[in-house]
Amino acid sequence: MDLYNKILDISKEIAIKDGLNNINMRLIAKNCNIAVGSIYNYFPSKSDLVIATIEAIWKDIFNTNTQSFNFDNFIDCINWLFNTVSENILKYPDFFTLHSVSLNNDQKIKGIKAMECFFKSIKYKLLKILEKDKNVKSNVFNDFLTPTIFIDYVFTLLISILIQKQNNCKPLLKFIENSIY
Numbered sequence: 001m002d003l004y005n006k007i008l009d010i011s012k013e014i015a016i017k018d019g020l021n022n023i024n025m026r027l028i029a030k031n032c033n034i035a036v037g038s039i040y041n042y043f044p045s046k047s048d049l050v051i052a053t054i055e056a057i058w059k060d061i062f063n064t065n066t067q068s069f070n071f072d073n074f075i076d077c078i079n080w081l082f083n084t085v086s087e088n089i090l091k092y093p094d095f096f097t098l099h100s101v102s103l104n105n106d107q108k109i110k111g112i113k114a115m116e117c118f119f120k121s122i123k124y125k126l127l128k129i130l131e132k133d134k135n136v137k138s139n140v141f142n143d144f145l146t147p148t149i150f151i152d153y154v155f156t157l158l159i160s161i162l163i164q165k166q167n168n169c170k171p172l173l174k175f176i177e178n179s180i181y
Helices: 003-018 025-032 036-040 046-062 074-091 105-132 147-163 170-180
Strands: none
Touching: 003 025, 003 046, 025 036, 025 046, 046 074, 046 105, 074 105, 074 147, 074 170, 105 147, 147 170
């Protein structure tokens, strides 16, 4: 494992155990067996490290570190995504609702931008799967309901269901099925 990923892994461990506020350059350096200055080669500031940690946690939660978005059916992908996030969020309790609360103003702005960028990449992958799904009715989308708007709605509903810690997403899947198939 390279040093960059080792620093992030230790930072994620601290975030899990003690919260994002407790990410500390000296503690991470000690756990990596390196000088504090070495961390600054990868992360110019603590704020940059915290934001990178948040991004790494989002990637863990959404399992984007693998070739996971390989679906031909949109509903299968949404179901997989719900189950994956539901399982992975257990490692990061309350991350969905608390991660931005623990950031200072500068970090909050960067954190929101990083989250928006990450969510945009997830939505893009979902859009590509929707476009590839041969079962979607040809007349579903128009100027008012574009595939992009549909993805935004579905993703918002998915996140809402996950924040509410619902056990399944069957109503969402039925909504999708009734809407596009």
